[in-house]
Amino acid sequence: MIEAATPSDTTPPDLTREPMELPATRPLRLQALTRGDEGFVLSMAYSTQRGYGRTHAFVGELRIGMVAVEVEIPELGFAVEIGEVELTECETVNQFKGSKSEPPQFTRGYGLVFGQSERKAIAMSLVDRALRWEELGEDFTGAPAQDEEFVLMHCDNIQATGFLEHIKLPHYVDFQAELELVRRLRSEAQAMQEAAE
């Protein structure tokens, strides 16, 4: 009745140690969503609820707990436990009528986020499920939440904030280049208009 989640011992790729390459595997997608901005992930999830890539979700598991944090120091070559952190985990069970490749069954969406944030964990599960359309043989309906590149490349708010705020830096060299161009285009347009009159 529910899709099998085959356990695997292979080490998943690490988004902080390898560049994002698309199409991304599910572990990379999940890492990106965990790091993703809560507002962005929430809106994406909400859009699937309103019909843009809809996969109705039931909450199968929603829990909060503490886990140990280990940091591997490259110069030392071993891991050091530096403390613990609170996480919220969510697994959704989603309605699925089957596709060309899969029988009718319940499918899964997964969310794991920092802190006590049920909202972000559930939202992440919905977005994860929406992004799985290809592996489940569903159609791409053009919904933003199904669009892996759009979601993954724009969910990181550290990247988004930095790039947005960099426009505070001086840009007078490229502005001057644009200024000269606009002046030239305007004077030529004006000359043509005067010649026509």
Place this chain on the structure above:
Amino acid sequence: MTDYNFAYLDEQTKRMIRRAILKGIAVPGYQVPFASREMPMPYGWGTGGVQVTAACLVPEDKLKVIDQGADDTTNAVSIRRFFQRTANVAVTEATEEATVIQTRHRIPETPLTEGQILVYQVPIPEPLRFLEPRETETRKMHELEEYGLMHVKLYEDIARHGQIATSYAYPVKVEGRYVMDPSPIPKFDNPKLGQNPAIQLFGAGREQRIYALPPYTEVVSLDFDDHPFQPSKAAHDCDLCGAKDSYLDEVITDDAGGRMFVCSDTDFCAGRRAKGHTGRLGEAA
């Protein structure tokens, strides 16, 4: 015991970045994906350039950092101070003295020489990005050398405006193969990209790409036979040093329309004034 590993990054990360740089030099103009690290500065403020510089620096280096051509702009000051603190390298404002120059938006006016490294900060490394937003598509276009879309864009500019309406980040073709974004330098600087004796490295941290131009690489600004590429600048001389051939910033001096034009390359301008050149508003040194 120093507070930081030399030049901030750990040795494994530097090794990874150097591998990407070497690959970039081996395939000029090709964007090499690299595992960009989080730096103690915001994305979009030179995280790519800083990582490339960190991977290139050796203790004997003399570093120069410019933003908009100037050594005293906020981004340049912060990055220069960052490497003074984490690498304890000597710094300079003189282009000819520097062994590594990190830059945002300009190529110095003083010609570079063999042995120098110029590191560019790159916001959007993909020259095709604003024609095709999907990375999955643009990578394919580079693989297949499918640059028709870019030529159509340039042609449409000419049809609509009578000229190519791109004034900075003007696309170039490298060694007849890859179309490359030269970072947002004014197109005035494009002719300096080709046949340059220095190594030119481009780092895009947020977009996780490094690319390179080895010394004396052929770099051609895209154009058409009947609409040849034209580097352009404000039609003035520098008001401080009188230079006729340097890129100029326009500075508003009052609220009655007064303005002056000054070299954007502060080291170049100061050097000329020290040699006794003066412009319309300059005073002899």
